[in-house]
Amino acid sequence: MDQKHLEEGILQLIRKAETEIPADVIAALKHAYLAETGAAKIQLEAMLANVEMAKKKRCPMCQDTGILTFFVTIGTDFHAPGLLKFVIENAVARATLEIPLRPNTVDPMTSTNYGDNLGSYLPHILWDFEPGDAVHIMTLPKGSGSENMSALAMLSPSVGLEGVKQFVVNVVKKAGGKPCPPIVVGVGIGGSADLVMNLGKRALLRPIGTRHVERITATLEEDLLEMINKTGIGPMGLGGKTTALDVHVEVAARHPASLPVGVVIQCWADRRASMIIHQDGSWEMS
Amino acid sequence: MEYHVNLPVPTDILKKLHINDILYVTGKIFTARDSAHSKMRGMKPNDLPFDPSKMGLYHCGPLMKKENGRWVAVSAGPTTSSRMEEFEDILLDRFGFHLIIGKGGMGLRTGKALKKTGSVYTVFPGGAGVLAAEKITDVPYVYWLEELGMPEAVWILEVVEFGPLVVTMDATGQSLSRS
Numbered sequence: 001m002d003q004k005h006l007e008e009g010i011l012q013l014i015r016k017a018e019t020e021i022p023a024d025v026i027a028a029l030k031h032a033y034l035a036e037t038g039a040a041k042i043q044l045e046a047m048l049a050n051v052e053m054a055k056k057k058r059c060p061m062c063q064d065t066g067i068l069t070f071f072v073t074i075g076t077d078f079h080a081p082g083l084l085k086f087v088i089e090n091a092v093a094r095a096t097l098e099i100p101l102r103p104n105t106v107d108p109m110t111s112t113n114y115g116d117n118l119g120s121y122l123p124h125i126l127w128d129f130e131p132g133d134a135v136h137i138m139t140l141p142k143g144s145g146s147e148n149m150s151a152l153a154m155l156s157p158s159v160g161l162e163g164v165k166q167f168v169v170n171v172v173k174k175a176g177g178k179p180c181p182p183i184v185v186g187v188g189i190g191g192s193a194d195l196v197m198n199l200g201k202r203a204l205l206r207p208i209g210t211r212h213v214e215r216i217t218a219t220l221e222e223d224l225l226e227m228i229n230k231t232g233i234g235p236m237g238l239g240g241k242t243t244a245l246d247v248h249v250e251v252a253a254r255h256p257a258s259l260p261v262g263v264v265i266q267c268w269a270d271r272r273a274s275m276i277i278h279q280d281g282s283w284e285m286s
Numbered sequence: 287m288e289y290h291v292n293l294p295v296p297t298d299i300l301k302k303l304h305i306n307d308i309l310y311v312t313g314k315i316f317t318a319r320d321s322a323h324s325k326m327r328g329m330k331p332n333d334l335p336f337d338p339s340k341m342g343l344y345h346c347g348p349l350m351k352k353e354n355g356r357w358v359a360v361s362a363g364p365t366t367s368s369r370m371e372e373f374e375d376i377l378l379d380r381f382g383f384h385l386i387i388g389k390g391g392m393g394l395r396t397g398k399a400l401k402k403t404g405s406v407y408t409v410f411p412g413g414a415g416v417l418a419a420e421k422i423t424d425v426p427y428v429y430w431l432e433e434l435g436m437p438e439a440v441w442i443l444e445v446v447e448f449g450p451l452v453v454t455m456d457a458t459g460q461s462l463s464r465s
Contacts, residue, residue: 039452046411053416063349063361063415102349113435145366178366178390180412236412269413
């Protein structure tokens with residue numbers, strides 16, 4: 001397998017994620033633009049102009065090119081899984097220079113910036129397996145204006161779904177204009193403290209407008225979206241009808257004694273891109 | 287109201303600006319976020335290698351690249367201003383700049399300092415990094431780059447018609463920010 005060719009593929013994946021947001025996000029922003037007036041409309045107008053400009057100039061739409069997370073699903077018959085970590089890390093270092101990306105990895109002990117977006121545990125790679133011989137990779141670059149608003153609650157099961165809703169809406173209210181609304185809200189419910197945060201982030205991978213397959217969970221998504229948009233926080237916190245573009249919920253089974261809830265907020269620049277790598281090493285964006 | 291002004295913003299305009307007004311500025315602005323604020327809190331105006339008093343302060347950690355030996359802004363939208371809340375009243379009082387550009391709003395302490403110094407806080411659309419970079423015509427200086435790294439360094443930016451800046455905290459103490 002040609003490592004350089006694979007590295008080029010991951011580099012293109014990162015470039016696509018940083019410079020082009022998916023069509024579902026653009027459609028949702030346009031919808032919000034039509035619904036808003038005044039300062040909120042001005043914000044959305046600038047956001048949409050920025051999206052166009054970033055794509056045309058092939059520049060990262062936001063200076064905070066984020067921490068890169070890769071969701072990698074390896075087909076169990078894929079013959080070179082050992083290469084992937086190495087190739088992804090090389091591609092991230094190259095992307096930092098060639099796209100370029102802002103160097104965002106800092107030593108937490110000394111505050112020294114490493115300069116290449118690599119560092120202990122970063123980029124964050126989450127591995128999974130499925131039957132087949134291909135590899136699917138999705139990347140979610142996420143800035144810290146939104147990531148800093150993440151929250152975990154280990155609720156008492158007695159509070160039920162009403163308690164879950166209250167917690168999620170309070171997290172959004174507290175965040176206000178800070179995570180660059182209109183936001184996308186990822187919510188994890190169940191599992192353990194670490195699993196539920198992971199689910200909250202995974203929930204952000206779903207396109208805007210899609211609903212959970214389980215009716216009860218889909219209804220919770222719709223209820224939360226309505227409650228969040230009633231807060232009136234609006235685009236960039238300047239007031240308005242659109243605080244969230246969507247809410248996605250992912251669920252894990254829970255321990256009888258706990259009801260973990262994880263909230264992960266994504267900014268309006270909901271950047272994500274995906275690719276497929278075939279058995280022969282060829283690849284395409286998907 | 288919409289205003290197009292040169293920096294520093296003239297005093298009579300600062301007095302006239304109200305929340306929800308739109309501002310476009312031309313002139314020099316300097317970037318400073320967490321680390322630069324922390325550093326500046328321990329310094330006097332004469333210790334600084336630059337003079338902030340004629341510039342606007344921009345809460346921003348830009349993405350820059352070097353082209354033919356000169357720095358160029360690639361993407362340079364605002365960062366979340368509330369992280370600077372613990373420093374800003376001191377800096378406003380000490381360094382004499384009268385315009386802050388950021389996002390997400392600031393707190394009561396900054397609000398009081400804006401009123402005291404006759405200054406305003408404005409927001410540039412968050413995440414609109416390329417739009418902001420388009421209005422940066424020159425990057426004449428950078429300070430503390432080696433020590434603080436690209437996002438945290440102080441970048442002096444020459445801007446033309448930089449905006450839309452929405453005034454969300456004015457010099458009379460009015461605030462639109464909901465943070």
